[in-house]
Amino acid sequence: MSSYVRIALLVLRGTTAAGWATIGTVLLSIIGLYALTNERSKTNAPVVGSSLLGGYWTAARATLGLKHYLEEGYPKYKNGAFQVPAVRAWVTYVQGDLLTDVRKAKDDTLSFDEEMNHAAELSYTLGNAMRFGRKAWHIEVLRKQLTPSLAGIFPDVLEEVRFAYEKELKLPEDGEWKELVAYEAILRSVCRTVTRMFVGTSLCRNEGYLEISREFATTVIKAGFMISAFPNMMKSWVSEWLSPAPDAIAKFLPYTEALVRVREQLKEKYGEEEWEVRKPNDLLQWFLDAPGGPGPDPNALNITLLGMNFAAIHSSSMTMTHTFYYLAAHPEYATELREEVDERTKEHGWTRESLDQMHKIDSFVKESMRLTPILVSSVGRRAMKSITLSDGTSLPKGAHIYANLWGTQHDPALWSDPETFDPWRFSRASAAGEGGAKNLFTTPTPEFLFWGYGEHICPGRFFAAQSIKLMLAHIVTSYDVKLRDGEGRPANTFFSNACVPDQKAKVLFRRRVKA
Numbered sequence: 125m126s127s128y129v130r131i132a133l134l135v136l137r138g139t140t141a142a143g144w145a146t147i148g149t150v151l152l153s154i155i156g157l158y159a160l161t162n163e164r165s166k167t168n169a170p171v172v173g174s175s176l177l178g179g180y181w182t183a184a185r186a187t188l189g190l191k192h193y194l195e196e197g198y199p200k201y202k203n204g205a206f207q208v209p210a211v212r213a214w215v216t217y218v219q220g221d222l223l224t225d226v227r228k229a230k231d232d233t234l235s236f237d238e239e240m241n242h243a244a245e246l247s248y249t250l251g252n253a254m255r256f257g258r259k260a261w262h263i264e265v266l267r268k269q270l271t272p273s274l275a276g277i278f279p280d281v282l283e284e285v286r287f288a289y290e291k292e293l294k295l296p297e298d299g300e301w302k303e304l305v306a307y308e309a310i311l312r313s314v315c316r317t318v319t320r321m322f323v324g325t326s327l328c329r330n331e332g333y334l335e336i337s338r339e340f341a342t343t344v345i346k347a348g349f350m351i352s353a354f355p356n357m358m359k360s361w362v363s364e365w366l367s368p369a370p371d372a373i374a375k376f377l378p379y380t381e382a383l384v385r386v387r388e389q390l391k392e393k394y395g396e397e398e399w400e401v402r403k404p405n406d407l408l409q410w411f412l413d414a415p416g417g418p419g420p421d422p423n424a425l426n427i428t429l430l431g432m433n434f435a436a437i438h439s440s441s442m443t444m445t446h447t448f449y450y451l452a453a454h455p456e457y458a459t460e461l462r463e464e465v466d467e468r469t470k471e472h473g474w475t476r477e478s479l480d481q482m483h484k485i486d487s488f489v490k491e492s493m494r495l496t497p498i499l500v501s502s503v504g505r506r507a508m509k510s511i512t513l514s515d516g517t518s519l520p521k522g523a524h525i526y527a528n529l530w531g532t533q534h535d536p537a538l539w540s541d542p543e544t545f546d547p548w549r550f551s552r553a554s555a556a557g558e559g560g561a562k563n564l565f566t567t568p569t570p571e572f573l574f575w576g577y578g579e580h581i582c583p584g585r586f587f588a589a590q591s592i593k594l595m596l597a598h599i600v601t602s603y604d605v606k607l608r609d610g611e612g613r614p615a616n617t618f619f620s621n622a623c624v625p626d627q628k629a630k631v632l633f634r635r636r637v638k639a
């Protein structure tokens with residue numbers, strides 16, 4: 125089956141009759157709208173692909189794999205810009221020196237929120253929860269509470285990682301091999317771990333809550349795709365009547381209400397002073413206490429928690445799955461990783477301190493994300509007014525601009541042998557005293573755009589990196605993994621700007637039985 129047909133089947137799987145009617149309307153609307161609106165977002169940058177039929181042919185092909193156009197444009201327009209038509213607008217890609225223009229631009233010139241809303245119609249699915257303006261209270265919580273608390277919450281995250289993989293893998297005690305769909309086990313384990321940090325132990329073991337948590341991001345993305353095809357004046361109506369997002373949000377609400385009620389009751393029971401000592405150390409509690417936050421308003425907290433769920437769970441599980449497939453395809457690297465983990469944990473125990481010193485673990489994850497990032501473009505911004513970039517590229521108001529992540533992270537001038545998976549690329553440089561903090565997975569640089577760049581750089585990256593590295597360290601020390609005989613690393617699927625790891629591939633696991 126061709127990969128195009130497979131992608132279409134993936135998208136359409138589970139579609140209901142109402143869904144099919146919607147898809148028909150959506151397709152017709154897309155074609156009509158595209159013809160009417162696409163020219164407005166065009167810039168004066170050179171075109172990669174074809175302008176034939178108003179660029180529609182290229183736009184359709186780019187939906188099934190933007191990577192090809194990013195590879196073509198990168199060497200031609202180094203330190204410059206080029207544009208590729210997308211289904212609803214022309215998109216301008218920048219690279220090299222022009223990244224500085226995007227990094228320095230403020231939201232009133234190049235807006236992150238507006239581009240997120242355009243790309244995923246978030247204002248119709250999540251309302252204001254993802255309006256992440258720079259001073260948003262929930263971003264402050266991630267930066268000022270979550271990140272500094274990583275050492276403190278480490279034992280909880282570790283406990284959940286261990287519990288989750290044991291529960292999801294269910295491996296025989298005698299060390300026999302067992303075949304499993306890796307993505308499912310990873311998604312479930314990531315969801316448990318993230319939920320533990322978001323709302324604590326009561327819900328991270330609740331199967332009903334975990335199920336809606338796992339499905340939420342997919343629901344929102346599908347809803348955004350459907351809404352995006354309708355004219356602006358119909359979007360509110362569509363989002364209320366046809367989109368699955370309101371239902372998904374409503375399913376979460378009773379859980380959030382119950383959590384908030386219990387915490388308010390306990391606070392009342394213990395009094396302010398004792399509550400300060402006893403209260404949970406998790407995201408919900410930090411949100412409840414946040415200056416400028418909504419206090420104990422369950423509706424506002426519900427939507428904000430869901431915004432965090434949307435940002436965290438699928439991004440982390442796709443990152444973990446891509447990384448895991450490199451391990452399964454190269455089990456020979458497990459020994460070196462395991463030795464490092466054993467040495468560090470012997471010295472400092474399983475702590476944040478020892479994880480920070482696992483340079484090979486860090487390097488392995490970073491190299492996986494350099495070579496196979498979950499998105500091929502990043503740093504999406506929308507022009508709020510007409511502007512001219514430093515190379516003369518003119519962006520009209522409303523233009524869409526992205527960084528060419530794929531081209532940059534595969535550039536032979538920036539990376540030696542860029543198409544080869546070299547797991548110790550970054551730890552080797554650190555050991556040689558080259559690059560310093562630039563080698564770390566969490567450090568954004570103009571060459572490593574995985575976490576974005578500039579004002580809106582991912583504020584959850586330190587937590588995400590801690591969880592993913594801990595999972596890799598746990599896997600190499602607790603299990604052996606390998607692909608089925610004769611199989612190579614499961615193939616990625618490229619859809620629009622996503623690079624999706626195989627979600628069905630089976631991988632062999634066995635418990636490591638210590639001699």
Ligand code: HEM
Pocket residue numbers: 236256257258263266432435436437439440443498502503504574575576577578579580581582583584585587588
């Ligand atoms: C591997 C996992 C993750 C990846 C790859 C990722 C990636 C990104 C990227 C590329 C951006 C946009 C940056 C830009 O445009 O410059 C972003 C923003 C954001 N991420 Fe993450 N992220 C991950 C995990 C998380 C987690 C765990 C959280 C929450 C705990 C989170 C919360 C956010 C938020 C709130 C924003 C918006 C920031 C703003 O508005 O300024 N992310 N992330």
